Amino acid sequence: MLSYKQVMDYERDGYVIVEGVFTQDEVDRMIDAVENGDRVSRTKHIGQADTSGKNSNLAIWHELGDDIWSAASIAPRVVHPVRMLLREDAAFFHGKVMLKEARTGGAWEWHQDYGYWYNQGFIFPTMISAFVALDEATIENGCLQVLRGSHLLGRIDHGKVGSQVGVEPTRLAQIESMFERVHCQLKPGSVLFFHSNLLHASAANESDRHRRSFIMCYSAVSNPQITKNRTVWRPSCPVGAEGAILA
Template sequence: MLSRQSDAEAHSGGAWEWHQDYGYWYGQGFIYPHMMSVFIALDAATRENGCLRVLRGSHKLEHGRVGEQTGADPKRIGQIESLFELVHCEMKPGSALFFHSNLLHSSAANESDHHRRSFIVCYNATGNPQLQGEQIIKYDSCPVGTDQWLAQHP
């Protein structure tokens, strides 16, 4: 499990270009996109403050790089948008959205009077090998421990 916080304070911008999360984890050596992201709204997320947007069904596309973000080719995004349903993910604080690591998603700039803060957790399948230097790391079970381990170490 990996996590990060995404902040878009009021009047701060905080836009994210169209991207797929697996592109970040590919750079960390994960072999397959056998991952999912969970977007948790800490503040209300609305169209006004640039809520998360997804292209339903776009998880079957390849990822690329746009500047410092892993994203979709800006030359193709207009065409891609016409192929998939655009969904604005308006959310109440505490709401969570689970999605495939290859789903195209973005957010508009937050120029509103309201914060749009979130917490994003990414889960990797235990059987997804990871390259670390010259080694390939394979996990047969969760590297953090099992429920049995937790019971033995209160």
Template structure:
């Protein structure tokens, strides 16, 4: 599956494109089993407090390996489409599982991913997150919210919002009157490809249903990262198999 010209145009206009049924039920069930019983998520989960004190949980890693999550991040459905959207080869940046558990999952405050990544030294915002729904994502369980087209603002200054890093609350209040607010309700297996400058947030999960997500993030190979010893250049992400499920 390769993005159509219409989808590419939507991405550049709106800052995101939603692809339904990118992964099937069997693939999603395996990812959920890996969350519930696998070592990678259990060994790297931490939490951030939102402004109400609820916990927004996250597991994150920065390397590829022989595990299932790396097989998903390198499958052509992701890598080839990300490269099309970036307009150049994609490099793997990191993977993460977001755990918004029933009746307790905290909110994520309004932010741009590049609001974090600029401070990590990336020169350009030519970076993409692929947000894969593992449970149904609805307004009731705190689905992702975006301000359509807000990536065209460029990078905003970020600071502390509760226990998280977020965009200036007063500026967001005014921007919400200028850009359409979209609730990204998604079925399991759907994926949202979005630009690193797109403003997004999510409400707490006070429902009886989990909202778990796998997010794979990519950098353009032509986008170096400034580090203390100089510029780090990222290699092209390896492209694995779309039949990755058979390996696990």
């Protein structure tokens, strides 16, 4: 459970870091699932190149199953903080493994997650990501960077930045001068919970150490999604207070 201070920090800053959510043994099992598991190998693809031409690999899925990734996504130690920060019950949206490998892993340009998710039909930005460090995340290997408090700007228009989608550079330059940039350095097993409108990015991995991460994304159960035929539906994988799937 989060403390009152942690919840207030999230409201002010758009993110909060919780250390030791997963044990080293659990992290080791996730890394084994990255390297040898079916889910990551089956859904893995090369991400869009950054402005230097480097890529980061990505595996993404939208369904829960019988594996370590799904178990983590409905674990009470993750679901409780998500529900507290959303201030209501949560629905699993998707999971993904980011593979920013040593020397070759590319950067991710400045963006908001809701900058993408808005165009997937979600009406409200009552959405959140839980970012799990599988390797130690440092400045040297391209840890996540955030602009503290930038979630309060609301949704910003996104366009092409290189071959990625991100915030238009001229507007970003003006915004960056208004907010503190924070490098979110994380130990393995720590979790960064962050708002869907928080501006974030990461540099390329120029180090000799991998920077792999597992990200679980959730939407408030009350947040409808509009499909192409304008039918409104709610996310189909709500998770309860004890981590059980309610659907």
